[in-house]
Amino acid sequence: MSASHLRELQSGAEQLGIDVSPAQASQLIAYLELLQKWNKAYNLTAVRDPDEMVSRHLLDSLSVLPYTQGPRCLDVGSGGGMPGVILAIMNPQNLISVLDSNGKKTRFLTQVRVELGLENLTVINSRVEVYQPDHRYAVIVSRAFSSLADFTALTRHLGSDETRWLAMKGLYPEEELAALPVDFRVTESAQLSVPGCQGTRHLLILRRVTAADNG
Known part of the structure; x- marks a missing residue:
């Protein structure tokens, strides 16, 4: 990674209106360097050009930062960690969990946690539908993990009526919304x-619909 990548990040x-401290910028670039290094053997991302990684990984992830406030956040199907x-770098006061069923990817994420000293990051190697934590998450986020129907159905047990589900998408997913489970709705x-x-x-924010919501 070069000085130009740091300038692009800053x-x-x-432009996103997000304040990144010099220490955070250094950590974000260090993360990309690890991603680039491990990608050769672990196939963590299809984006291999460092010039594309800043925008398509760092800035794309930073764009959802304002929506991820909450004491506990789960990134489902985290893959290479986006x-x-x-979020763990930018929200050191919050507990961020990254979950993936692929052992190679979670080994990489564990290395990232160690090398960057991210004590607020928890790495979980599991299929999401069998993961049973002893708490509920305030925010559950996915980036191209699955359809909205699968995302909500597979993670329903990990949230509460207060949880916000954040789905990062490309085009506005009209067809996926039509297949959304009846107990979920898009709030924003x-x-x-x-x-x-x-x-x-596009970012879609969903909530569980309760009996009280239905009157």
């Missing part, structure tokens, strides 16, 4: 403008 974060690792959707990303990005 400029992009500024957005979970970025945002079109995200990610510096350096050409494609359309």
Whole structure:
């Protein structure tokens, strides 16, 4: 990674209205360097060009930061750590969990946790439907993990009536919304403008519908 990547990160974060400290910027770039290094053997991401990684991984993940406030956040199907690792760097006061069923990917994430000293990051190697924590999450986020129907159905047991489910998508997923389980509804959707990303990005925020909501 070069000084130009650091400048791209700082400029992009500024455009997103997100304050990234020098220490956080250093950690974010160090994370990308680890991702690039391990990607050769572990196939963590299809994006292999370092010039694309800043926008498509760091800035894309940073774009959802304002929506992820909560004491506990779970990144489902985290893969190479997007957005979970970025959220852990940016929210040191919050407990961030990254879950993936692929052992190679969770070994990489464990290495990231150790090398970057992310004490607030928990790495979970499990299929999401069998994961049974002793708490509920305030925020459950996925980035291209699955359809909205699968995302909500597989993670329903991990949240409560207060939980916000955040689905990071490309195009607005009209067909997926039509198949959403009856006990979930979209409370907010945002079109995200990610510096350096050409494609359309959307964030959908969902909540569980309770009997009280239905009157």
